[in-house]
Amino acid sequence: MTTSASELLLRRLNTSSPDFEAQYAQLFARMADENADIDARAGEILAAVRARGDAAVLEFTRRFDRLDAPDMAALEIAQSELRAALSSISSEQRQALEQAAERVRDYHQRQMQQVGRSWEYRDADGTLLGQKVTPLDRVGIYVPGGKAAYPSSVLMNAIPAHVAGVEDIVMVVPTPGGERNTLVLAAAAVAGVRRAFAIGGAQAVGALAYGTATVPKVDKIVGPGNAYVAAAKRRVFGVCGIDMIAGPSEILVIADGSTPPEWVAMDLFSQAEHDELAQSILLCPDAGYIEMVATEIRRLLPGMARRDIIAASLSGRGALIQVRNLDEACELADRIAPEHLEVSTADPRPIADRLRHAGAVFLGAYTSESLGDYCAGPNHVLPTSGTARFSSPLGVYDFIKRTSLIEVSHAGAQHLGRIASVLAHGEGLQAHALAAEMRLDRARTP
Amino acid sequence: MTTSASELLLRRLNTSSPDFEAQYAQLFARMADENADIDARAGEILAAVRARGDAAVLEFTRRFDRLDAPDMAALEIAQSELRAALSSISSEQRQALEQAAERVRDYHQRQMQQVGRSWEYRDADGTLLGQKVTPLDRVGIYVPGGKAAYPSSVLMNAIPAHVAGVEDIVMVVPTPGGERNTLVLAAAAVAGVRRAFAIGGAQAVGALAYGTATVPKVDKIVGPGNAYVAAAKRRVFGVCGIDMIAGPSEILVIADGSTPPEWVAMDLFSQAEHDELAQSILLCPDAGYIEMVATEIRRLLPGMARRDIIAASLSGRGALIQVRNLDEACELADRIAPEHLEVSTADPRPIADRLRHAGAVFLGAYTSESLGDYCAGPNHVLPTSGTARFSSPLGVYDFIKRTSLIEVSHAGAQHLGRIASVLAHGEGLQAHALAAEMRLDRARTP
Numbered sequence: 055m056t057t058s059a060s061e062l063l064l065r066r067l068n069t070s071s072p073d074f075e076a077q078y079a080q081l082f083a084r085m086a087d088e089n090a091d092i093d094a095r096a097g098e099i100l101a102a103v104r105a106r107g108d109a110a111v112l113e114f115t116r117r118f119d120r121l122d123a124p125d126m127a128a129l130e131i132a133q134s135e136l137r138a139a140l141s142s143i144s145s146e147q148r149q150a151l152e153q154a155a156e157r158v159r160d161y162h163q164r165q166m167q168q169v170g171r172s173w174e175y176r177d178a179d180g181t182l183l184g185q186k187v188t189p190l191d192r193v194g195i196y197v198p199g200g201k202a203a204y205p206s207s208v209l210m211n212a213i214p215a216h217v218a219g220v221e222d223i224v225m226v227v228p229t230p231g232g233e234r235n236t237l238v239l240a241a242a243a244v245a246g247v248r249r250a251f252a253i254g255g256a257q258a259v260g261a262l263a264y265g266t267a268t269v270p271k272v273d274k275i276v277g278p279g280n281a282y283v284a285a286a287k288r289r290v291f292g293v294c295g296i297d298m299i300a301g302p303s304e305i306l307v308i309a310d311g312s313t314p315p316e317w318v319a320m321d322l323f324s325q326a327e328h329d330e331l332a333q334s335i336l337l338c339p340d341a342g343y344i345e346m347v348a349t350e351i352r353r354l355l356p357g358m359a360r361r362d363i364i365a366a367s368l369s370g371r372g373a374l375i376q377v378r379n380l381d382e383a384c385e386l387a388d389r390i391a392p393e394h395l396e397v398s399t400a401d402p403r404p405i406a407d408r409l410r411h412a413g414a415v416f417l418g419a420y421t422s423e424s425l426g427d428y429c430a431g432p433n434h435v436l437p438t439s440g441t442a443r444f445s446s447p448l449g450v451y452d453f454i455k456r457t458s459l460i461e462v463s464h465a466g467a468q469h470l471g472r473i474a475s476v477l478a479h480g481e482g483l484q485a486h487a488l489a490a491e492m493r494l495d496r497a498r499t500p
Numbered sequence: 501m502t503t504s505a506s507e508l509l510l511r512r513l514n515t516s517s518p519d520f521e522a523q524y525a526q527l528f529a530r531m532a533d534e535n536a537d538i539d540a541r542a543g544e545i546l547a548a549v550r551a552r553g554d555a556a557v558l559e560f561t562r563r564f565d566r567l568d569a570p571d572m573a574a575l576e577i578a579q580s581e582l583r584a585a586l587s588s589i590s591s592e593q594r595q596a597l598e599q600a601a602e603r604v605r606d607y608h609q610r611q612m613q614q615v616g617r618s619w620e621y622r623d624a625d626g627t628l629l630g631q632k633v634t635p636l637d638r639v640g641i642y643v644p645g646g647k648a649a650y651p652s653s654v655l656m657n658a659i660p661a662h663v664a665g666v667e668d669i670v671m672v673v674p675t676p677g678g679e680r681n682t683l684v685l686a687a688a689a690v691a692g693v694r695r696a697f698a699i700g701g702a703q704a705v706g707a708l709a710y711g712t713a714t715v716p717k718v719d720k721i722v723g724p725g726n727a728y729v730a731a732a733k734r735r736v737f738g739v740c741g742i743d744m745i746a747g748p749s750e751i752l753v754i755a756d757g758s759t760p761p762e763w764v765a766m767d768l769f770s771q772a773e774h775d776e777l778a779q780s781i782l783l784c785p786d787a788g789y790i791e792m793v794a795t796e797i798r799r800l801l802p803g804m805a806r807r808d809i810i811a812a813s814l815s816g817r818g819a820l821i822q823v824r825n826l827d828e829a830c831e832l833a834d835r836i837a838p839e840h841l842e843v844s845t846a847d848p849r850p851i852a853d854r855l856r857h858a859g860a861v862f863l864g865a866y867t868s869e870s871l872g873d874y875c876a877g878p879n880h881v882l883p884t885s886g887t888a889r890f891s892s893p894l895g896v897y898d899f900i901k902r903t904s905l906i907e908v909s910h911a912g913a914q915h916l917g918r919i920a921s922v923l924a925h926g927e928g929l930q931a932h933a934l935a936a937e938m939r940l941d942r943a944r945t946p
Contacts, residue, residue: 149922164621291737425913457892461849473599
């Protein structure tokens, strides 16, 4: 189903066109609901792992990853192997990993200062109210393996957990045919992963959610995976926490014509090269500039290693959309709520200030999405498929939880008890009312 | 299946007993996995609402709520009706509602100061990094109706949304047989609900998630409901956000014997009276005090209006557990990760400081859970069934989302571009690498 680069189709839309709404609806038709077969299969795998633990994980790993391990211990990747991987890569790669990790850590430490603090206060009655913030005890990080193994995803998932104070970070990464990706292991060493297992798929999700004799049960599972992983995560939600259900990646570029058109073309490619379902869209009021970008796309495409994937993605889901003006571009961007939003304009800040719905906003011509993907500092795990309307980038807030604190003073019990009593009786909850009334000074013993 | 009060069974456990682990496992056996039939039925209802909108919602409302409305407009509860409800209740009730709302608002405003601020900074290269916080545009609040209609839940769900800055708060509440609960409507008027509909069940979840001609599509659905509502919320997760899947309510009381035993007995009742699956547990090192609480339970039970529910709950899921000491009580509490945790001891603070996993902690003898349920200020929507290990009370953070901001400077593009290029090549993502390299000063045009 790959489109060869020569068959590239560049869809043009114009918001002034009478059939724009119909074209828009087609362009953003969400993927069909998750496949019922995949969901049922993921459910069977989870049930087997829950019932039979390690033995089931070994069987599924043999079947799906063609990896015949004698026992689960053989599938654990030792800390020494992570460190050896870090020592074995080039110093250029090691430096890049470490510098990226340092920047990501710095950003998430600032985030932690915002959301990670416990707080409390006393009211006029001396009653203490507050909220205690604690990190999760143990989290599982799912790292995709095989053809799309991304060491940067190890950093982006593990570092916020580490900064949040999670003691125990457990990584799972499938290794089809037994091949372990050196950069992924090196990234795990840099990011503070405590234990790692060469398992993947719904079976890895099950092992983390329920625990097995070898794989420790975690409190939350984060990280993207294929359709089976997504279905399994949805099913275990409640047994443990999950981050989000990731869809195909997307970029929306708002351009005013001030950025070199080949930069914009390459930014569209850098989303499209992820996979054929990725979505790259340009919004621009200038028809001439749109043509220049289209020309650059056609010129650059043949030189791209992943040109067939890029062509399929652009042809299937991409679009160059002419808008009336930048105001309209903003309205459309908010309607789309894209994962990545580049504001590639001469004066991007006023535009960024009015945008409401996006996972991450990249301001100005120098801010290619790829800089954010790897090393600017913010997280590259972002809400997809319009879910930026209600969800956030992965962050330290995904690895902490809060506990309310209340210590009612004697005076507070008198004041609050009267309110609680009235409301509890109004709800027909007599014991609630009596529990409050008993603490009143002149309580009658019932 | 109700237990009559005279058949009360008070389960005693002792952590020193050799069969404690077996008894513990039995006591905390989680409910069976959600019923597959209920899940399938919820799926059918959602599909019908998605396909046929208002017509399907009307049909299900007729069938399940015995409420035959000519059209959806007839099921909208007008603002004037909310205001009329507020005017019609007693001034004592109105004051109690308004004072509770004021305290809940104050607490959540302080929470908002912690998590609601956008922030940004520039690094040494002049690159801007930050995070923009925006409220959700529109949220749906599910309020249970019928036998368990709780105005306090309206306050606890709507006020954090309102404080977070959500413009559009849409309440749904089933009204079986058409009976509208005046206190629920009055609470909606106090809490800033913008629109309200007399619908419930999976059909109301579907209407909010997908939108119909009459019911606006929301970005997130919060609030507890029955098993169909829970199943429907799980299924629409991704189409919109959801808060959590609520299980039966629980209280754990750690007592050192310094609190009047009838206060503790009534606090256990006030959880048990919610429903037969609610769970009330006492941990105490003092066998004599445990007997005093048991005696108070038997003495007070016959006078309780909801004695049969209380008896069924205590007999089926309650326990009085003797522990070796308060240290062990803390360990056990962390293992249970209860929704509500009362530390009813003379010096509660050191105990609260070492506890890690609980939805809300109530410190000292005066802090009955019921004061927190209604009016202390913190939210009463709390993580149940051990999910306090990874999730938090409902809060303003459930009604905001974050967008990362990145504006890379010219100097930053030089520095970051080299890191990104190395990592992108390492991942085999050439377009990502080229997008970074093009921004380098001496970029070769590819």
